[in-house]
Amino acid sequence: MYRLILVAGVAMSLSMTALAQGRFSPPRASLHYAPDRTCDLLNVSLDLDVDYPNRSIKGTVVNTMSPLRNGITDVVLNAGADLDIQGVLLDGKTAMYTRDGADLHIKTPALVKGKVIKITVTYEAKNSKGRSFGQGGGGFHWIQANDSNPTKIGFWTQGESMSNNEWCPTWDYPNDLTTSETRCTVQSDWDVIGNGVLVKTTLSADKKRKTFDWKMTQPHATYLLSLCGGPFDIKKDKWEGVDLWYVVPKGEGYMIDDSFGHTKDMLSFYSQVLGVKYAWPKYAQDAMYDFGGGMENVSATTLGEGSLTEARDGFYEMDSLNSHELGHQWFGDLVTCKDWGDIWLNESFATFMQMIYFEHSRGEDAYAWEIWNNTNSYLREARSYKRPLSTKMYPNADAMFDSHTYPKGGVILHTLRKMLGDEAFYAGLNLYLTTWRHTPVESAQLRRAMTEATGINVEPFWAQWIEKPGHPVLDTTWTWDAGKVLLTVKQTQDTSDGTPVYDIDAHVGLIGANGMQRVPIHLSKTEETFTIPTTSKPEAVLLDPDHDFLREMPTLHWAESELPAILKYAPFAPDRAEAMKRLLDNPTDTHVQLVVQALEADKGVSPAFERVFQLADLKKPELRAFWTGQLGHADFGREAQAVSALGSLPADPATIQKLRSLVNDKSPIQVVVNAINALKRWDAKANADVFKRALEIKDRRGRIKRAAQEALGSGG
Numbered sequence: 001m002y003r004l005i006l007v008a009g010v011a012m013s014l015s016m017t018a019l020a021q022g023r024f025s026p027p028r029a030s031l032h033y034a035p036d037r038t039c040d041l042l043n044v045s046l047d048l049d050v051d052y053p054n055r056s057i058k059g060t061v062v063n064t065m066s067p068l069r070n071g072i073t074d075v076v077l078n079a080g081a082d083l084d085i086q087g088v089l090l091d092g093k094t095a096m097y098t099r100d101g102a103d104l105h106i107k108t109p110a111l112v113k114g115k116v117i118k119i120t121v122t123y124e125a126k127n128s129k130g131r132s133f134g135q136g137g138g139g140f141h142w143i144q145a146n147d148s149n150p151t152k153i154g155f156w157t158q159g160e161s162m163s164n165n166e167w168c169p170t171w172d173y174p175n176d177l178t179t180s181e182t183r184c185t186v187q188s189d190w191d192v193i194g195n196g197v198l199v200k201t202t203l204s205a206d207k208k209r210k211t212f213d214w215k216m217t218q219p220h221a222t223y224l225l226s227l228c229g230g231p232f233d234i235k236k237d238k239w240e241g242v243d244l245w246y247v248v249p250k251g252e253g254y255m256i257d258d259s260f261g262h263t264k265d266m267l268s269f270y271s272q273v274l275g276v277k278y279a280w281p282k283y284a285q286d287a288m289y290d291f292g293g294g295m296e297n298v299s300a301t302t303l304g305e306g307s308l309t310e311a312r313d314g315f316y317e318m319d320s321l322n323s324h325e326l327g328h329q330w331f332g333d334l335v336t337c338k339d340w341g342d343i344w345l346n347e348s349f350a351t352f353m354q355m356i357y358f359e360h361s362r363g364e365d366a367y368a369w370e371i372w373n374n375t376n377s378y379l380r381e382a383r384s385y386k387r388p389l390s391t392k393m394y395p396n397a398d399a400m401f402d403s404h405t406y407p408k409g410g411v412i413l414h415t416l417r418k419m420l421g422d423e424a425f426y427a428g429l430n431l432y433l434t435t436w437r438h439t440p441v442e443s444a445q446l447r448r449a450m451t452e453a454t455g456i457n458v459e460p461f462w463a464q465w466i467e468k469p470g471h472p473v474l475d476t477t478w479t480w481d482a483g484k485v486l487l488t489v490k491q492t493q494d495t496s497d498g499t500p501v502y503d504i505d506a507h508v509g510l511i512g513a514n515g516m517q518r519v520p521i522h523l524s525k526t527e528e529t530f531t532i533p534t535t536s537k538p539e540a541v542l543l544d545p546d547h548d549f550l551r552e553m554p555t556l557h558w559a560e561s562e563l564p565a566i567l568k569y570a571p572f573a574p575d576r577a578e579a580m581k582r583l584l585d586n587p588t589d590t591h592v593q594l595v596v597q598a599l600e601a602d603k604g605v606s607p608a609f610e611r612v613f614q615l616a617d618l619k620k621p622e623l624r625a626f627w628t629g630q631l632g633h634a635d636f637g638r639e640a641q642a643v644s645a646l647g648s649l650p651a652d653p654a655t656i657q658k659l660r661s662l663v664n665d666k667s668p669i670q671v672v673v674n675a676i677n678a679l680k681r682w683d684a685k686a687n688a689d690v691f692k693r694a695l696e697i698k699d700r701r702g703r704i705k706r707a708a709q710e711a712l713g714s715g716g
Helices: 253-260 263-274 319-328 344-362 364-382 404-420 422-435 443-454 459-466 560-569 573-585 589-600 621-630 636-647 653-662 669-683 688-694 703-713
Strands: 039-051 056-067 074-078 084-090 097-100 103-107 117-126 139-143 154-158 177-187 191-193 197-203 209-221 228-230 232-239 242-249 282-288 300-304 335-337 439-441 474-480 484-491 504-512 515-523 527-533 540-543
Touching (some): 074 117, 084 103, 191 209, 191 242, 228 282, 232 253, 232 263, 242 263, 263 319, 263 422, 319 344, 335 344, 344 364, 344 404, 344 443, 364 404, 404 422, 422 443, 443 459, 484 504, 484 540, 504 527, 504 560, 540 560, 560 573, 621 653, 636 653, 636 669, 669 703, 688 703
Parallel strands (some): 039 177, 242 282, 282 300, 335 439
Antiparallel strands (some): 039 056, 056 117, 074 103, 139 154, 154 228, 197 209, 474 484, 484 527, 504 515, 504 540
């Protein structure tokens, strides 16, 4: 699941609201365990009729179940309060039932263990209220037209954590997996996307209604059931025998390739690195109105329509969301957490899978920024509360979808990867996925798989990183003394809440004239000093230069003399960016030249230096040639910042002509907007012809047109 909240530039679906300390402590929190089951759910077979004009649904669902004990006389299913239950049958005969909140109790004769039963529930929901998703909510959502988009119609369902029972009575908890079949009837000009394979479509005799029959023959959690309906543009493809469906609202098909162009690469990369091929018969990505973020419904991910992108937005801007949700098809769908206290087994892994996809597709600097942004996202929440990654103590299931579960968990998996090494780490994940395939699991089962696959007992890692709250807070200083570096490291984290003093294998980076040398050390005390022999005084010293583990370092005691070396040789991109920032806080000509040299060498689609506004703010005319050279940078953000930097300098004919030429329908959208704004500042009247042409340049959010209108209104 990806809840749409912007985290450090990435749509990382989390609740970032400041929360009072104690949210995960009594009395606000209580112990939660997976509920007892009376039966093993074997299959869910649903017939659903969707009446869009009247905003009502009618359904009949057959839950096929196998009793787990002899003598059971009360079978519990879950059914939302808004469902009007019309009747219940047990093996075709009328059954008595009672309702207790969302629990539907079906009275039965004494059941025989293993003797399969079928419970049929017929129900209606009239004028059910649609709910948005992304800030919480779920169930059955009606998409409503509005003045700005009169064709905005359809529906979608959302199950996590326990909302699918609001439109389909069944066992709605992830400690039981089932096969499923959904037959959904809608108006004939609509399509419906469900889980599994489309068995058939059937047109009614009057050709006004159409039924879509979707069947999933592999077991999955019921919260992963999904139906999305409406008028769609659909593009179909294949990857290694797997059907691919790209589904967007009618009229938005032109964005499919730019939004989903890396799906095949993601499927290949994940299958290869995990050693487990994508498990499901198809993969649909359904972009729906009103949906925020994404939800990893098995074989049929639901995504927010607002996340669709066009090429001029940037380098496959939807990759973050798409790779997260696709990662769930292994972690969360193929292997599912048994209860919500272990949701990290789903969400931390999906976060991590997105991180390693960026490493694969965009390089090490992109991976470094993922580590940095996720770490800081978690640290912001940690100022309000800290909790173990795996816990039974929480206020409700939805509360577990926080910045501990997502970014902290992702960086902890990075920490485990670096501790074990790639070969051992991925061998452990392979054993976990193959051993527990189609099974609800607990955190201990991952721990066991990692240990058995590698021979390394990861129980100590679990004890301090998974089962306890908090994180290392480090303070480091160093001195040089006659052929040795003396490095003092303090662990300053508050341990009164159960946060441990961490035991960590780490490295020290000694940066010299020709690069960096890594020296291993072992952290285990609140304060310790390490003696590191070296033939000459290092130009800079960094603890954990690669950011191999989750940590907070509130104060970086970097001397000004260390900054050039860190800028040039630090292996972790955000450290280099911090060195650049500090050099430009009080810039000398030498500092500026060092920064320019670093930026000129930083040419990738995911650069080490993402933000260069600080250099632009110096407004140095002598940097005009540098900024002109940044036009056409592989990263659209860097190019757009270069346009703004040129716009802050005095106008000259060559630059004016260059920026005028950038106002077209091929340049990146933000580049066009920034060029319009620069030309407006220089001479709005003289550039009015460009602004008028820009009114006709289309982008899906209308940013270029708005910039042109403002420029014309200012005197153009």
